[in-house]
Amino acid sequence: xxxxxxxxxxxxxxxxxxxxxxxxxxxxxxxxxxxxxxxxxxxxxxxxxxxxxxxxxxxxxxxxxxxxxxxxxxxxxxxxxxxxxxxxxxxxxxxxxxxxxxxxxxxxxxxxxxxxxxxxxxxxxxxxxxxxxxxxxxxxxxxxxxxxxxxxxxxxxxxxxxxxxxxxxxxxxxxxxxxxxxxxxxxxxxxxxxxxxxxxxxxxxxxxxxxxxxxxxxxxxxxxxxxxxxxxxxxxxxxxxxxxxxxxxxxxxxxxxxxxxxxxxxxxxxxxxxxxx
Numbered sequence: 001x002x003x004x005x006x007x008x009x010x011x012x013x014x015x016x017x018x019x020x021x022x023x024x025x026x027x028x029x030x031x032x033x034x035x036x037x038x039x040x041x042x043x044x045x046x047x048x049x050x051x052x053x054x055x056x057x058x059x060x061x062x063x064x065x066x067x068x069x070x071x072x073x074x075x076x077x078x079x080x081x082x083x084x085x086x087x088x089x090x091x092x093x094x095x096x097x098x099x100x101x102x103x104x105x106x107x108x109x110x111x112x113x114x115x116x117x118x119x120x121x122x123x124x125x126x127x128x129x130x131x132x133x134x135x136x137x138x139x140x141x142x143x144x145x146x147x148x149x150x151x152x153x154x155x156x157x158x159x160x161x162x163x164x165x166x167x168x169x170x171x172x173x174x175x176x177x178x179x180x181x182x183x184x185x186x187x188x189x190x191x192x193x194x195x196x197x198x199x200x201x202x203x204x205x206x207x208x209x210x211x212x213x214x215x216x217x218x219x220x221x222x223x224x225x226x227x228x229x230x231x232x233x234x235x236x237x238x239x240x241x242x243x244x245x246x247x248x249x250x251x252x253x254x255x256x257x258x259x260x261x262x263x264x265x266x267x268x269x270x271x272x273x274x275x276x277x
Contacts (some may be wrong), residue, residue: 006115008097010086016124018098018153020114021090029114031098031153032089033131038069040089041131043152045142046080079138081152100157107253108246114150119255121157130156130265140272147272160260161271 013019015036020029032042066072069085086095100121107118121127139152155161254260263271 006096006099008095010095012097013095014124016121016127016157018100018121018127018157019089020096020098020150020153021093022096023091023093029096029150030089031114031149032084033127033153033156034086035128035131038086039083040086041081041083041135041156042089043134043139043142043149044080044082046075046078046082074135076136076138079135080142081135081139083135098153098157104250107250110246113249117154117255118250118253119154119158119160122159126159127156130159133265134268137269140269154254155268158254159262159265160254161263161268162257163259163261 008019013034015034017034018031019034019040020031022029030042032040034040066085066088068087071083072085072088074083075081096115099116100119102116102118104118107116110116134152134156139155140147142148250256
């Protein structure tokens, strides 16, 4: 497993690892907790068809016919938490390891969310206990944006949830889906404001006083000229947008946010129901 890639070999897995695999030409990823014995506990819609299933689960259609593990596909009625063998979890994709305790500069270097977090992982035995407990008791209702497979795995690893939130709202890849277009819009708006308002729509700034002109217009002209060059540069636009995206993703990381608390797995259902703990 290298610095740039989180890809991992099966032989490198340890019980309690948070793993994921990419789906549909890297359009999205599916996450789970490796509990050892070639088994993975993960969170799905609990459905075999529909939009949510397409984005949430590994190939659920193979569970009933899996020959490698008799309990592959086990789940409680009405629950989306599933136990599957590693083969069925990976499907036709590759295996990746979600990283915890990442340094800030490393986190910023990951342009795509849903691969790492600044938060530290709890000990493996606690992670496995939470995953197996939730397999028996459920993790609430699946929601593609608010309560998905990455949310489940992050909770198992850290027990962190958003304070005053019915769900953890901690999915890195969902944050990337939402903030990437917003950051692009924000950058475009900033460029428009600078070019049309600050620069006067291309009109020169008139200053009647010579003394004031020397104080104001000379440095302002230099600033405006530099800003105009930056705004007209496509490369600068890309860098600015990417920087805003990475910063926003970092500030919303569950290990950076100040609105998260630890909730015991035995109390998570009450927390999701809105009960004050």
